Amino acid sequence: MQIVWTSTLHSYMPIFVSFLHPLQQSQFLFYCCLISLSSLHAGKALNRPILRFQSSSWVRTVSRTGKSRGPEEPRIGVFICHCGSNIADIVDVKEVVDFASKFPNVVFAVDERYVCSEPGQALIRENIRKHKLNRVIVASCSPRMHETTFRKALEAEGLNPFLLEITNLREQCSWVHMHEPRKATQKAKVLVASAIAKATLLEPLTPMKFSVTPAALVIGGGIAGIQASLDLANIGFKVHLVEKTPSIGGHMAQLDKTFPTLDCSACILTPKMVDVSRHPNITLWSYSEVESISGFIGNFKATIVEKARYINKSLCTGCGTCASKCPVKTIPNEFDLGLGTRSVAYIPFPQAVPLIYTIDKENCLYFTKGVCRVCEKTCPFKAVDFNQQDKKVEIEVGTIVIATGYDLFDANRKPEYGYKQYKNVLTNLEFERLISAAGPTGGQLVRPSDGRAPKKIAFVQCIGSRDILTNPYCSRVCCMASVKQAHQAKEKYPDAKVFVFYIDLRTFGKGYEEFLWRVQEEGVNLVRGKVAEIYRKPKDENLTVLFEDTLLGQTREMDFDMVILAAGLEPRVDAQQIQKALKLSMSPDSFFLEAHPKLRPVETHIAGVYLCGCAQGPKDIPDVVAQASAAASQASIPLIQGEVVSEPTIAYVDKELCCSCKICESVCVYDAIEADETDEEKRAKVNEALCVGCGSCAAACPARAITMYGFTKEQISKQLAALLTEPT
Amino acid sequence: MSAHDLTQKHKLLECIQCGMCTGVCPVSKKTNLNVRNYMREAAVYGELPRHPENELWSCTTCATCEARCPKEIKPYEFLIDIRGSDVEAGKIATTLRDALESVFKNGNPWGRIRSKRTEWTQDLAVKHYAKDMDFLYFVGCTPAYDPRAQEVAKSFVTCLEKAGISFGILGTEENCCGNEVYGMGEKGLFEHLAEANQKLFRKYDLKQLVTSCPHSYHTFKNRYETRNFEVNHHTQLLANLIDEERLAFQKKLGKKIIYHDPCFLGKQNNIYDEPRKIIESLPDVELLEFDRSRERSLCCEGGGGRMWIDIPGPRLAEARVQEAIDYGAQILAVACPFCLSTFEDAVKTAGVEDQIQIKDVAELLSQTL
Incomplete structure (x- = not known):
C-alpha cells in the first residue's frame, strides 16, 4: 500500500460530514460543549473511516501543519451573511460589522446578502487580495452547509483552506432567538468575537491522500445487489458479490408478477442473474457470508466465509x-x-x-x-x-455497497389474525408462491386447507406496519402488492369476491393509481377500515373477518375462505452483524441510516460504504433498482478517482509529554490511538487513517499531551474567554 | 371536560381512523356506539359527541380497543371521561347513581350494609389479617355479597387452608377497590377510595395481596399510584401452589372444561397461562379452547359499570355460553366474579342449565381436593 502526500493545495478535496456521531456527543461533552458554543464544525471530520486497520506500518506520523503561506501577523477578514432575511431580519448585521471591525487583527469586515453566492465568494476572494487577508471568518449558517464552498474560495486565492473559521449566526442565533432581536444581535457579536479569537491562532493544515483498491464489495444478492454489481462491473471495476443463500435473486425471485405492469418477475430478473454469473468482472460468492471487515475507504479488507x-x-x-x-x-x-x-x-x-x-x-x-x-x-x-469444509477467503476492496434487503414481518406477532393457526390465512409473499407457475401448486390459487379454489378472498393491509407496537413506518409496497394480487385473484377466478381492507391506499408511483382504477373496474371491493380480528366459529371452516367500514361507520362481520395478510417489511435480523462490523448507524426504524435523507441518500456515515434497496428502508422494485444504480455510481467515484483525501483535523501526540498511561487507548472507540510497541518508551501513537478527530483522547489525556489539529486547547480557551466577555 | 381538553389528554389527533377500535368493539353487536366517530368529532371539529345513554354506557371498558390501537390511544378511557362529565352533571341512570352512592356510604356498590361484608365467612374460620401473615385476601364487593360469587371466595379459602397458607381478610374494614367506580367515570370517588385503601394497607404494612377479582387486581396493580405491595390474582397463587405440590388432588372431575379469559385478567394484564395450568392439572379433565381465546377473548359485558345498567340488545354472554356448548364443553370455567354472574344469568335466560355449568377455577380446584 502506498500513501500519496498532498503537496499542492489545489488538489485538496475535503470530505465533510453532516452528522455528529451520537457516541462522540456523549463522550465528548467537554469538546462538544465548546464546539457548539463557538459554532465550530464538530462533526466535520467524522465521515472518516472508523474501522480497525490492521497494518499501521504505512502510516507516517509527521506534523500535519502545512508549509503553505505561513502564519505571519494575522490579518483577519470578517464576512457577515444576511442569509437573505434569515439572519438579517433578526440580527442587526451592520452593528455586528461595526463591532467586528474594532478588533485589532481585523483589517476588513463587511456584510453581504448571500456570502455563499457567486458574488459573495467573489467578495471574499477580492478582499483576500486587496487586504492581504490571511484569516477569513464567515458568520453565516452551519459549517455543514458551506464550509467547503468557503474553503474553496480561500484556496483559489492561494490561502490554506483551514485558515477559515465559520461561526453560525443562523441555526445557533437568528433562528432560535427569532423573537429577541436585541439579544440575538448581542449573541451574534459574542459568536463573532469568539471566531476572531480562534482565527488569530489558526494554523494551516494539510490533508492526506490514500490510494484506492480498484474493486468493490457488494453484500446481498437480491435485485439491489445484482443491479449495483452489474453497474459497477460495467463501469469496469472488479466486484465481489456476496450472497448468503445458495442462489442470488432475493425476494424478487419469489414474486410472480410485478406491479403495475404485471411483468413476470422471474422473466425480468433471471436475465440479470445470468449476467451476474457471466460477467468477467464479477466474482459471485454464493452461500457465503461476510465474517469481518476492516480498513477504511479505499482500503477495506473483508473476510468471506464460503459455506x-x-x-x-x-x-x-x-x-x-x-x-x-x-x-x-x-x-x-x-x-x-x-x-x-x-x-x-x-x-x-x-x-x-x-x-x-x-x-x-x-x-x-x-x-x-x-x-x-x-x-x-x-x-x-x-x-x-x-x-x-467452510472456506475463508480474504479480499481487498476500495468501496462497499450494502444491499442486504428485508425480512417479512412475522404475522404471528399479531395474534388477532390467527396466522399459522388457520391454514387459509397467508401472507402476501406466500400468495406470490401460491400463484406462481413455478410455485408449489404450479400456479393454482387454492386454499392450503383443502386444495379447493377460494370463493371469497380478503386482503388485509398494514400487518405490523403503521403500528406503534410493532413498526410505526409504512412499508410502502404492500398497498400495491395487495391490489396487484387482488387483480390476479380476479383474473384466476372472475366470480370470486375479492375485498381489500385498507387504512389508506398509497398508490404513489408511476402508473400505480391508474392500476388501482383498473382493479376497481375489475370488481375488487375496497373497504376503508383495518381488519380488527379474524376468527372461526365453532364447526365452521370459514374465516370470519371483523372490521369497521369507516366510511359507513358500521362495524361488520364477513366470512371469507381465504385471507391474505399484507405483512410489512422489516430490517434483516442479521443486518446487525454488518452494522457492527462497519459501525454503521441505524435509523430509529432499525434500517441502515443514510448520510443525509435528501442529499446523500445512498452514502453512509462511513466513507466508502454505500446503501441501496430495502436495507435502507422499504421500497418497491423500481425504487430499489434506481437506488442500486445510484449506490453503484457513488461507490465508483473513489474507485475512479484512485485516491481519497482525508481531513487533517485529527489528534497529535506530543511524545515529550506522553506518559504512556494508555487512557487515550481506552477511550478511543475507533481504535485509532495506541501505545507504539516499536517505540522503546511505548508512547501513544495516532493512526492517522483511523482517527476521526473526535477529541476523546485529547480530553481524557491527563498529561495534556494530545492536541487536536484545528481545535487546539489554546484555540478553544481563547474562544471560550471571548464567549464569556460581554460585547460592547 | 371540553372537546379540546379531551383531544389533548387522549392524543386524539394522532388517530389514523383505521377502525380497529370499533371493528373489534364487542358491544358494537348491540349498540351503535362508534368510539372512532366520537373521537373524530371531538378532535377534528372540537365538538363533544352526542352520546345517547345506550351508546355511552354500553362500553364495558374491556380495553380491546386499546389493545388493537396501532397508535396507543385508549378509546375507552376517552369514553370514561365523557361519562365523568355526565356523572358530574347528574345525568346518569338512577341505578348507576345508587351504586355510586352505595360505594360512598357502604364501601360497596351493591347497596348492602358494611356489617354484612363478612357474612360469607360464617361457617369458615377465616382470620382477620395481621402483619405476620403471608397474604391478605382482598375479597372484593361481589364475592363478599353476591351469593353465587361467595361460593368462589369460600372455595378459594378452602384451597388456601389445604395448602397451609397463612392469610387473613380485612373483614368489615375492607372497602370497594374502586375499579368499577373508575369505569363509571366517578374519578373523584375513585381517588377517595384509593387513598382510603392505601391508608388501610399501610396500617397493616401490607406486602402481599391476593384477590379473586380481576377488576380489583387490575385497579390495584395499574391504577393505584403509590403501591408498595405485591398484587396476585387467585389463579396465580393457586397455580404456584400446584407447582409447589402443596395441594393434593383427591377426586376426579371427569369433565370437559372450556376456559373463558376475563378481559381484566387476560387482555389487560396478560395472565393467560395460570388459569389454564390449574385446569389442566385437575384429575380427569379435558381442557377445551374457544377459537376466540386469550388476546381474542370476548367480553361478557360485566365491566365498566355494566352490572348496574342494562343495555337492551343481544347478550354477548349468551352467545359465549352457546359457543361453549358448541365446542362440547360441560363446564365453562371463569376466573372473575362478573363473568361468573353474567354467564350464570345467560345460562338461565337461554335455558341451557342442563347442558353447561359455570364454575370459577377456584371452585373446580377445591372440588378435587
Missing part, C-alpha cells in the same frame, strides 16, 4: 441427479416459504444462479445417521464431496 455445499462447485453441472435420487424429499422449501417441499440435495428454484446444488447438512441422512450417500454414488460428475 460448504458438500458439492464441488467446479464439477456440478446442475443436472439434478442428486436431488432426484435423494431419498429425503419432504424438507419444507424455504424459497416457497414452507408451502412446498424440496430434497436434502437442492437448488432453491429452477433458475438458481449459480446452478449448483447444495446438500442441507442438518437434514442429510449421511450427516445425521451416517447412512445413504446415494447422491455421491449417483452423481455422474463425481461432484459430491462430504468432506468439504
Whole structure:
C-alpha cells in the first residue's frame, strides 16, 4: 500500500460530514460543549473511516501543519451573511460589522446578502487580495452547509483552506432567538468575537491522500445487489458479490408478477442473474457470508466465509441427479416459504444462479445417521464431496455497497389474525408462491386447507406496519402488492369476491393509481377500515373477518375462505452483524441510516460504504433498482478517482509529554490511538487513517499531551474567554 | 371536560381512523356506539359527541380497543371521561347513581350494609389479617355479597387452608377497590377510595395481596399510584401452589372444561397461562379452547359499570355460553366474579342449565381436593 502526500493545495478535496456521531456527543461533552458554543464544525471530520486497520506500518506520523503561506501577523477578514432575511431580519448585521471591525487583527469586515453566492465568494476572494487577508471568518449558517464552498474560495486565492473559521449566526442565533432581536444581535457579536479569537491562532493544515483498491464489495444478492454489481462491473471495476443463500435473486425471485405492469418477475430478473454469473468482472460468492471487515475507504479488507455445499462447485453441472435420487424429499422449501417441499440435495428454484446444488447438512441422512450417500454414488460428475469444509477467503476492496434487503414481518406477532393457526390465512409473499407457475401448486390459487379454489378472498393491509407496537413506518409496497394480487385473484377466478381492507391506499408511483382504477373496474371491493380480528366459529371452516367500514361507520362481520395478510417489511435480523462490523448507524426504524435523507441518500456515515434497496428502508422494485444504480455510481467515484483525501483535523501526540498511561487507548472507540510497541518508551501513537478527530483522547489525556489539529486547547480557551466577555 | 381538553389528554389527533377500535368493539353487536366517530368529532371539529345513554354506557371498558390501537390511544378511557362529565352533571341512570352512592356510604356498590361484608365467612374460620401473615385476601364487593360469587371466595379459602397458607381478610374494614367506580367515570370517588385503601394497607404494612377479582387486581396493580405491595390474582397463587405440590388432588372431575379469559385478567394484564395450568392439572379433565381465546377473548359485558345498567340488545354472554356448548364443553370455567354472574344469568335466560355449568377455577380446584 502506498500513501500519496498532498503537496499542492489545489488538489485538496475535503470530505465533510453532516452528522455528529451520537457516541462522540456523549463522550465528548467537554469538546462538544465548546464546539457548539463557538459554532465550530464538530462533526466535520467524522465521515472518516472508523474501522480497525490492521497494518499501521504505512502510516507516517509527521506534523500535519502545512508549509503553505505561513502564519505571519494575522490579518483577519470578517464576512457577515444576511442569509437573505434569515439572519438579517433578526440580527442587526451592520452593528455586528461595526463591532467586528474594532478588533485589532481585523483589517476588513463587511456584510453581504448571500456570502455563499457567486458574488459573495467573489467578495471574499477580492478582499483576500486587496487586504492581504490571511484569516477569513464567515458568520453565516452551519459549517455543514458551506464550509467547503468557503474553503474553496480561500484556496483559489492561494490561502490554506483551514485558515477559515465559520461561526453560525443562523441555526445557533437568528433562528432560535427569532423573537429577541436585541439579544440575538448581542449573541451574534459574542459568536463573532469568539471566531476572531480562534482565527488569530489558526494554523494551516494539510490533508492526506490514500490510494484506492480498484474493486468493490457488494453484500446481498437480491435485485439491489445484482443491479449495483452489474453497474459497477460495467463501469469496469472488479466486484465481489456476496450472497448468503445458495442462489442470488432475493425476494424478487419469489414474486410472480410485478406491479403495475404485471411483468413476470422471474422473466425480468433471471436475465440479470445470468449476467451476474457471466460477467468477467464479477466474482459471485454464493452461500457465503461476510465474517469481518476492516480498513477504511479505499482500503477495506473483508473476510468471506464460503459455506460448504458438500458439492464441488467446479464439477456440478446442475443436472439434478442428486436431488432426484435423494431419498429425503419432504424438507419444507424455504424459497416457497414452507408451502412446498424440496430434497436434502437442492437448488432453491429452477433458475438458481449459480446452478449448483447444495446438500442441507442438518437434514442429510449421511450427516445425521451416517447412512445413504446415494447422491455421491449417483452423481455422474463425481461432484459430491462430504468432506468439504467452510472456506475463508480474504479480499481487498476500495468501496462497499450494502444491499442486504428485508425480512417479512412475522404475522404471528399479531395474534388477532390467527396466522399459522388457520391454514387459509397467508401472507402476501406466500400468495406470490401460491400463484406462481413455478410455485408449489404450479400456479393454482387454492386454499392450503383443502386444495379447493377460494370463493371469497380478503386482503388485509398494514400487518405490523403503521403500528406503534410493532413498526410505526409504512412499508410502502404492500398497498400495491395487495391490489396487484387482488387483480390476479380476479383474473384466476372472475366470480370470486375479492375485498381489500385498507387504512389508506398509497398508490404513489408511476402508473400505480391508474392500476388501482383498473382493479376497481375489475370488481375488487375496497373497504376503508383495518381488519380488527379474524376468527372461526365453532364447526365452521370459514374465516370470519371483523372490521369497521369507516366510511359507513358500521362495524361488520364477513366470512371469507381465504385471507391474505399484507405483512410489512422489516430490517434483516442479521443486518446487525454488518452494522457492527462497519459501525454503521441505524435509523430509529432499525434500517441502515443514510448520510443525509435528501442529499446523500445512498452514502453512509462511513466513507466508502454505500446503501441501496430495502436495507435502507422499504421500497418497491423500481425504487430499489434506481437506488442500486445510484449506490453503484457513488461507490465508483473513489474507485475512479484512485485516491481519497482525508481531513487533517485529527489528534497529535506530543511524545515529550506522553506518559504512556494508555487512557487515550481506552477511550478511543475507533481504535485509532495506541501505545507504539516499536517505540522503546511505548508512547501513544495516532493512526492517522483511523482517527476521526473526535477529541476523546485529547480530553481524557491527563498529561495534556494530545492536541487536536484545528481545535487546539489554546484555540478553544481563547474562544471560550471571548464567549464569556460581554460585547460592547 | 371540553372537546379540546379531551383531544389533548387522549392524543386524539394522532388517530389514523383505521377502525380497529370499533371493528373489534364487542358491544358494537348491540349498540351503535362508534368510539372512532366520537373521537373524530371531538378532535377534528372540537365538538363533544352526542352520546345517547345506550351508546355511552354500553362500553364495558374491556380495553380491546386499546389493545388493537396501532397508535396507543385508549378509546375507552376517552369514553370514561365523557361519562365523568355526565356523572358530574347528574345525568346518569338512577341505578348507576345508587351504586355510586352505595360505594360512598357502604364501601360497596351493591347497596348492602358494611356489617354484612363478612357474612360469607360464617361457617369458615377465616382470620382477620395481621402483619405476620403471608397474604391478605382482598375479597372484593361481589364475592363478599353476591351469593353465587361467595361460593368462589369460600372455595378459594378452602384451597388456601389445604395448602397451609397463612392469610387473613380485612373483614368489615375492607372497602370497594374502586375499579368499577373508575369505569363509571366517578374519578373523584375513585381517588377517595384509593387513598382510603392505601391508608388501610399501610396500617397493616401490607406486602402481599391476593384477590379473586380481576377488576380489583387490575385497579390495584395499574391504577393505584403509590403501591408498595405485591398484587396476585387467585389463579396465580393457586397455580404456584400446584407447582409447589402443596395441594393434593383427591377426586376426579371427569369433565370437559372450556376456559373463558376475563378481559381484566387476560387482555389487560396478560395472565393467560395460570388459569389454564390449574385446569389442566385437575384429575380427569379435558381442557377445551374457544377459537376466540386469550388476546381474542370476548367480553361478557360485566365491566365498566355494566352490572348496574342494562343495555337492551343481544347478550354477548349468551352467545359465549352457546359457543361453549358448541365446542362440547360441560363446564365453562371463569376466573372473575362478573363473568361468573353474567354467564350464570345467560345460562338461565337461554335455558341451557342442563347442558353447561359455570364454575370459577377456584371452585373446580377445591372440588378435587
